Every structure is written in structure tokens, then in C-alpha cells.
Amino acid sequence: MPRSSPPTAFEATPSAGEYRQDIEIVRRTLALHPGVFRYQTPRKLSQHLARLERDFVGAGSLEQRFLVLSRFMATIRCGHSQCNPYNQSKSVVQSLFERPTKLPLEFDWIAGRMVVLADRSGTGLLAGTEILTIDGEAAPRLLERLVPYARADGSNDAKRVAQMAMRNIDRWETFDIYQGLILPPRPAGFHLSYRTPDGRLGAGDFKGVTAEQRRANRHTLETDGTSEPFWTWEMEDGVAILTMPSWVMYNSTWKWEPWLADRLASLRGAKGLVIDLRENEGGNECGNAIFARLSDKDLQFEGYRQLVRYRRSPQELDAYLDTWDASFRAIGENATDAGGGFYELGREGSDTIPSITPRITVPVAALIGPACSSATFSFARRARESGLVRLFGEPSGGNLRGINGNGYFFVRLPASGLEFDMPIIGNFAQTPQPDRGVVPDVLITRSIADIAAKRDTPKAAAKAWVATL
Structure with missing residues (x-):
């Protein structure tokens, strides 16, 4: 059986050979990663892997191995490839993240x-x-x-x-984790x-x-297992402010759809709606429920090609590839051979957003920033493409060339006990795109003076825009 956590005081310390086996699992698993060569060449990946093996095997502690593996994962330049703190074993969490080392x-x-x-x-x-x-x-x-x-x-x-x-x-x-180490x-x-x-x-x-x-002192609610709303809806000077710090609904029992529908239906007496997504990395495609009410006809968006790198995951790796959906192991079996080692699933499923009622007839603005890098990146992209939502703030995270995600393997390394997330579907733009996120319609950055005066200039600008239409 593969080891699922670091060795305890009663277990033998893994050998150098066992740590090398961890890296062999990394190497073989990355052959399934759809975006591993999006921003690097095979030669560069081989160089990074050689350095990873040298430093990982030579590391003297779990802390050092976590840093070495995390830095390697960052070289893939994929916003969804990481040593995810939420998916580590309890012993790793306790050892690395629960330290009294945080800057106050x-x-x-x-x-x-x-x-x-x-x-x-x-x-x-x-x-x-x-x-x-x-x-x-x-x-x-x-x-x-x-x-x-x-x-x-x-x-x-x-x-x-x-x-x-x-x-x-x-x-x-993220800062606490790496600063603490x-x-x-x-x-x-x-x-x-x-x-x-x-x-x-x-x-x-x-x-x-x-x-x-x-x-x-945390400013947001835990989403896992909660039935309580973790979005807020407030009226400020006749403008509705919808603050959505997360769209991660996978483990929540909160019925967000009726909550949101009730509030959107109440907008007739408001001057407009401002949606604050600045702290929201993504999760479920909750923004589609807003777009669906912004038009009296179905919305069509240019889709990204959905590509995978395998027909079926190698059975000898399956023991290390944890996931919530067994179908991910055979996701490419019925896909079309796209050449170059890729298999095409088709365009992403949210290319078309069916129109629903009641319609939102007031102006809608959204606040975005670098955190918006998954479903919220997609929301920002569709807002610019459709012109139905005016964007304020700073450029989004993600990348217009396409991002990786939609399904994951949680790769668990037996000797070290460390985990990393590996997305299995790559979204690739149909036409050439710049290597950046979505630039808002109105670019506004906060200054030190704004922070000192507790001014939220992007929010103020968005409120002023919707109130004057």
C-alpha cells in the first residue's frame, strides 16, 4: 500500500531510492498534464525535473521537500498546479501550516x-x-x-x-505558509x-x-460543510452591492441559487448592481446565473478547445491519483485525436448560457482583480466579450490563452507524504491571444493613500457609473 503521510517516529525514514520514486511519480504524472508544455519546452521541463530530483532527494526535512516541490510546480506556470494546503494529510498540515510563525x-x-x-x-x-x-x-x-x-x-x-x-x-x-518556512x-x-x-x-x-x-480575525466564512450564506447583499445609496468572496460550492450545503435569484429579482427599485469579485479565485460557474438574466436571448461565447493528454490514466499510477470522479481516469477514451499527443473533448460546456427571467434591467458593474483566475476569470472574459457587465479595478488572474482545470488528480507521493493538484483538462484559445488576464473597462488601482484613508476607489467608481445611467 502507498504511504499516505510522512513517517512517524515509529516508522523507518524513507530511503533516497523511495524519494526518487516520488519524483518518478511526478515525472510520469506530468505526462498527463494538458498544459505542461504551454509555456515551456520538453527540454526545459527535463532540466526542471532533474533539479527537482537532486534537491528533493537531498533535502533534509519535510519543510525543505515541500518548498522544493512547490517551487517546481510553479515553473509549470499553471494557476491550478500546486501543492494544495487543502489537500495535504493532517500530519503535513499540522507540521507545516499550523505554526505560530505568522506575521501579526x-x-x-x-x-x-x-x-x-x-x-x-x-x-x-x-x-x-x-x-x-x-x-x-x-x-x-x-x-x-x-x-x-x-x-x-x-x-x-x-x-x-x-x-x-x-x-x-x-x-x-499563501504568504503565511511560505513566510513561515x-x-x-x-x-x-x-x-x-x-x-x-x-x-x-x-x-x-x-x-x-x-x-x-x-x-x-478571518474576514470570510468557511465554505466547507456550511449551510449559511457566505455572500452578502447590501444597499448603498440605492445601489445593490453583491460581495462574493468565493464560488466554491462543492462541499457546501447552502442553497445559493434561490438566495441569489431572490435578490436579483428585487433589483427593479435599485439604481444598479455592483458585484465585488476581487477576492474570488473561482469555483463553480455561479456567474452564469447572473449572465442568464442580462439578455432576452441565449448568450453565445467563443469557446476554448478542451484538450487532454491521455485516453486512460496508466493503471500503475492510479494508486497515487486521487479524485472525486472515477470517469476522469478514462476521460480521453471517446475523445478525438487532435495530434501532438492531445485528444479533444470539444468546447467548454458553458459556451451557451440560456436566458431566464426575470431579467435584470438595471446597469451592472463588477469589481475584479488578480485573484480572479478560474471561474471568475471566465466571468470577466465573458463580461468584456458581451459588454453586458462593465468591469472596474485591476487586470484579472488567469490567462486569455487558456487555463487548465475542470477536473483534477490529487497526486499523493508515498515516501514524502506530500500532495500536489494536477488539472487534467486544458482550455486552449481558438485564435491567438495575449499572454495576460482580462483588462477591466475602467482600470483603477488602490494607492497607499487610499488604504490610509480607508477609501475604496474602484467600488466608488463602479457605484457612480451605475447610479448615473
Whole structure:
């Protein structure tokens, strides 16, 4: 039986040969990855794999192996290929993510500068304070060290930077994970130097916080297993504000469709609707329920080719390929040979969105940003293509050339006990596209001054637009 977690004190430490077998599983599994050569050549992949094997086998700890494997996965330049903290074993989670090593701040990166959103240390740093150094290391230098571990599609570096912000909206923040392994606090805590919004310089020691303390201040609800709404609907100056921090509905029992339908039906007396997707990576195609009410006829969108790299997954690998749908193992059996090692499933299923009533007759705007990289990337793309939703904010995550997803194998490595997510369907654009995300109709970025003054300029601009039509 394959080992599913790192060895305990009562088990033998895996041998170098067993760790090499982990990498052989990585190598063979990536032959099934539809986007592995989207942004790199076979020669470059071979070089990355050779380096991975050398460093993974030579690593002296689970922490080092996790970092080595995570950095390798980032070289694929796929926003859905990662060592996913949500899919690791309990022992890996406890060992790597539940450490009291977290910086007691919430912050964003503004033009490469670390800017405080909230101080959880009790010291009283104001929003808009810039962190200059952490234990003597310049904050921009720390960002440079962290970005190579971030997952994003192609050259969409804004998505990589956004992952290393700490907004406290996820159970495990990407920054917390990698900062805790790369730059943990000293016994006295973190020594920070900073500049306040009024220009004063300061410094001090800040004690690291635990995972429990971090979660106590989390801004979003846990979606797994909840029956409670995790979206909000508010009226501001006659404009409806729909905030949707996640579309991940797979393990939720909340009936979001009737909740959303009831609120959209109430819009007749409103000036307009603003949908806030800025913290939303994606999940289910919940945005289709909005598009379906924006037109009196079915909506047609140019589809992406859906390609896979295998007829059936190799049976000798199946023990390591976990998934929720057994049909994924034979997803290419009835596909058309597209040449070049690909099999075509067809266009993505949401090319056509059937119209439903009641229609939304008020203007609709959406706030987007680099986090929008899966279903929310698709929503932003359709908004630009249709012109039915005006986009405000910053360019999305994802990539117009196509992203990988729709189905996954959770690859579990027996010797190390580590897991990585591997998408099995690649969406490829029918016509040449730029190597970037969706650029909003109205490009607005937040400034340090906005943060200090607690101004939400993209939201204000969107509200003003819908209110004046």
C-alpha cells in the first residue's frame, strides 16, 4: 500500500531510492498534464525535473521537500498546479501550516511595497503604514523570494504578487505558509521597521501569531460543510452591492441559487448592481446565473478547445491519483485525436448560457482583480466579450490563452507524504491571444493613500457609473 503521510517516529525514514520514486511519480504524472508544455519546452521541463530530483532527494526535512516541490510546480506556470494546503494529510498540515510563525499584520503589496491593512499585534499600526524591513530584510526583497513559489498562468505576475498579500480571507494564506518556512520569527518575534502614513519612522518587535489567532480575525466564512450564506447583499445609496468572496460550492450545503435569484429579482427599485469579485479565485460557474438574466436571448461565447493528454490514466499510477470522479481516469477514451499527443473533448460546456427571467434591467458593474483566475476569470472574459457587465479595478488572474482545470488528480507521493493538484483538462484559445488576464473597462488601482484613508476607489467608481445611467 502507498504511504499516505510522512513517517512517524515509529516508522523507518524513507530511503533516497523511495524519494526518487516520488519524483518518478511526478515525472510520469506530468505526462498527463494538458498544459505542461504551454509555456515551456520538453527540454526545459527535463532540466526542471532533474533539479527537482537532486534537491528533493537531498533535502533534509519535510519543510525543505515541500518548498522544493512547490517551487517546481510553479515553473509549470499553471494557476491550478500546486501543492494544495487543502489537500495535504493532517500530519503535513499540522507540521507545516499550523505554526505560530505568522506575521501579526494584514497587508497588501502596492507597487512592490508592503502596506498594512490591519494590525493584529496590539501595537496600533495604522492602515497605510509601510513595512520597510522584517528582521533586517527589505520587504520588497522578501517578496522577490516568495514569488517563485506562487502559482499563476503564464506571465500573469500580478496574480503571483496578489497571492503573497495577507488579507486573511482563506483558512491558510499563501504568504503565511511560505513566510513561515522561509523567514520564521526569532524567539523575540519579528523585528519590523516601518513608516507611518504621516511619514514618521519607527521600529519594534512583533510576536508571531498562531493559526487559531489568525483564523479568529478571518474576514470570510468557511465554505466547507456550511449551510449559511457566505455572500452578502447590501444597499448603498440605492445601489445593490453583491460581495462574493468565493464560488466554491462543492462541499457546501447552502442553497445559493434561490438566495441569489431572490435578490436579483428585487433589483427593479435599485439604481444598479455592483458585484465585488476581487477576492474570488473561482469555483463553480455561479456567474452564469447572473449572465442568464442580462439578455432576452441565449448568450453565445467563443469557446476554448478542451484538450487532454491521455485516453486512460496508466493503471500503475492510479494508486497515487486521487479524485472525486472515477470517469476522469478514462476521460480521453471517446475523445478525438487532435495530434501532438492531445485528444479533444470539444468546447467548454458553458459556451451557451440560456436566458431566464426575470431579467435584470438595471446597469451592472463588477469589481475584479488578480485573484480572479478560474471561474471568475471566465466571468470577466465573458463580461468584456458581451459588454453586458462593465468591469472596474485591476487586470484579472488567469490567462486569455487558456487555463487548465475542470477536473483534477490529487497526486499523493508515498515516501514524502506530500500532495500536489494536477488539472487534467486544458482550455486552449481558438485564435491567438495575449499572454495576460482580462483588462477591466475602467482600470483603477488602490494607492497607499487610499488604504490610509480607508477609501475604496474602484467600488466608488463602479457605484457612480451605475447610479448615473
